[in-house]
Amino acid sequence: MNISIFGMGYVGAVCAACLAKRGNNIIGVDVSKDKVAMIGSGKSPIVEEGLDALLTEGVNNQFITATSDYKHAVLNSDISMICVPTPSLRNGNLNTDYIHEVCKEIGSVIKEKNSRHTVVIRSTVLPGTVAEIVIPTLEQYSGKTAGKDFGVGVNPEFLRESTAIYDYDNPPMTVVGVLDEITGQQLETLYSDLDAPFICEDIAVAEMIKYSCNVWHALKVSFANEIGSIAKSVSVDGRRVMNVVCEDKKLNLSSYYMKPGFAFGGSCLPKDVRALSYRANQLDLATPVISSIMQSNDAHIERAFNMVKEASIKKVAMLGLSFKAGTDDLRESPFVILAEKLIGKGYDLSILDRNVKYASVHGSNKEYINNHIPHISSLLVDEPDESILGAELVLVCNGDKSYQSILEDLPAKTKVIDLHGLTDNQSEENKQGICW
Numbered sequence: 001m002n003i004s005i006f007g008m009g010y011v012g013a014v015c016a017a018c019l020a021k022r023g024n025n026i027i028g029v030d031v032s033k034d035k036v037a038m039i040g041s042g043k044s045p046i047v048e049e050g051l052d053a054l055l056t057e058g059v060n061n062q063f064i065t066a067t068s069d070y071k072h073a074v075l076n077s078d079i080s081m082i083c084v085p086t087p088s089l090r091n092g093n094l095n096t097d098y099i100h101e102v103c104k105e106i107g108s109v110i111k112e113k114n115s116r117h118t119v120v121i122r123s124t125v126l127p128g129t130v131a132e133i134v135i136p137t138l139e140q141y142s143g144k145t146a147g148k149d150f151g152v153g154v155n156p157e158f159l160r161e162s163t164a165i166y167d168y169d170n171p172p173m174t175v176v177g178v179l180d181e182i183t184g185q186q187l188e189t190l191y192s193d194l195d196a197p198f199i200c201e202d203i204a205v206a207e208m209i210k211y212s213c214n215v216w217h218a219l220k221v222s223f224a225n226e227i228g229s230i231a232k233s234v235s236v237d238g239r240r241v242m243n244v245v246c247e248d249k250k251l252n253l254s255s256y257y258m259k260p261g262f263a264f265g266g267s268c269l270p271k272d273v274r275a276l277s278y279r280a281n282q283l284d285l286a287t288p289v290i291s292s293i294m295q296s297n298d299a300h301i302e303r304a305f306n307m308v309k310e311a312s313i314k315k316v317a318m319l320g321l322s323f324k325a326g327t328d329d330l331r332e333s334p335f336v337i338l339a340e341k342l343i344g345k346g347y348d349l350s351i352l353d354r355n356v357k358y359a360s361v362h363g364s365n366k367e368y369i370n371n372h373i374p375h376i377s378s379l380l381v382d383e384p385d386e387s388i389l390g391a392e393l394v395l396v397c398n399g400d401k402s403y404q405s406i407l408e409d410l411p412a413k414t415k416v417i418d419l420h421g422l423t424d425n426q427s428e429e430n431k432q433g434i435c436w
């Protein structure tokens with residue numbers, strides 16, 4: 001393919017070299033004359049193992065040229081990849097000026113180009129940037145329509161400096177977000193030799209995936225450092241601890257606990273998070289990540305409560321009260337906290353949880369339920385009666401599969417807020433999930 005790459009920095013130079021290695025014709029574009037001169041003579045503008053050799057090979061084989069003439073670059077390529085900086089502003093927001101500038105340049109050339117052109121954002125951009133900045137700017141300067149007259153996509157880059165060429169050749173996945181089918185096909189062909197899943201998503205989803213990955217990586221580093229620091233303070237080698245933690249690929253390093261849903265609860269997690277934070281405090285150790293976990297959990301419960309408030313109704317039913325399906329354990333169930341908030345604000349509340357209802361009559365939890373939360377136990381029903389089916393708003397709390405048929409029996413006008421993810425609620429107006 002003929003590809004122009006805007007921005008010959010860490011990402012752009014590596015992409016240029018790796019795409020040229022695969023036989024693509026690359027035109028590197030940069031506002032820096034020095035970088036253009038270096039790339040054009042096969043020299044790497046950055047320190048990165050193996051890059052010099054690949055660039056030299058690409059230039060010698062006439063797969064790579066470099067220019068500061070963006071018009072020449074767009075007219076002589078089918079795809080433009082944008083790899084310009086997106087640095088932080090002083091307030092933390094993303095500076096999209098470079099993206100805006102380069103879209104103005106590319107758009108003005110698309111205006112006079114007869115053949116189809118595709119613009120792909122490789123820079124890291126916040127969700128909404130392509131829709132709010134890239135597409136309007138390209139359309140304004142080209143006078144053409146995105147998705148129809150020219151293609152638009154995002155293709156976040158996951159390489160790490162110092163192992164960038166290895167990472168390019170061995171990605172965990174290739175993620176693209178596209179506006180139009182042709183762009184998706186072009187990118188799938190471009191990356192067809194990579195032994196990694198090719199994931200084609202909506203543009204905003206792809207934009208968000210990149211942030212989720214980077215923030216997750218940052219969180220992992222901070223978490224491991226906090227655990228290591230607490231461990232050291234109690235004369236334990238944190239590396240030995242984390243080595244074993246990482247051995248568990250079922251719960252620890254896996255997709256388990258990594259799905260948006262409701263707050264955690266139960267008899268272990270809240271208690272243990274509190275205890276470790278308390279110990280860190282006692283040791284005079286700053287562990288802001290661990291110390292803010294309970295706060296984050298509480299904020300999520302508050303979010304659910306606010307969603308109920310925004311629905312402006314009074315008759316609410318909860319499907320599920322125990323912290324997860326298949327147990328009657330109410331200790332630190334976030335749904336008990338939510339129920340108490342709703343009762344406190346005067347909502348007309350009914351709760352269906354067959355396990356809890358059974359336990360309140362027969363089980364070992366009987367005393368706890370009837371003595372500690374009598375205000376809640378009196379609201380429990382054991383079948384989907386009128387108070388459940390006639391509610392104005394139904395909250396799906398835990399993931400008990402039997403709630404599915406109850407949801408099917410609800411009148412169409414009933415609002416549903418799914419806190420667990422039991423329903424596919426994307427398409428129906430009066431159904432929503434807590435974080436999807």
Ligand SMILES: NC(=O)c1ccc[n+]([C@@H]2O[C@H](COP(=O)([O-])OP(=O)(O)OC[C@H]3O[C@@H](n4cnc5c(N)ncnc54)[C@H](O)[C@@H]3O)[C@@H](O)[C@H]2O)c1
Binds near residue numbers: 157
């Ligand atoms: N560095 C990384 O490891 C990495 C990894 C993944 C994603 N990213 C993202 O990729 C983007 C680029 O990062 P980078 O580290 O390569 O940046 P960089 O600063 O190394 O390179 C950007 C280049 O763009 C050039 N440039 C600026 N405006 C231009 C214009 N109008 N036309 C042409 N060139 C222009 C600059 O002169 C510079 O050479 C950022 O959004 C970053 O967040 C970086």
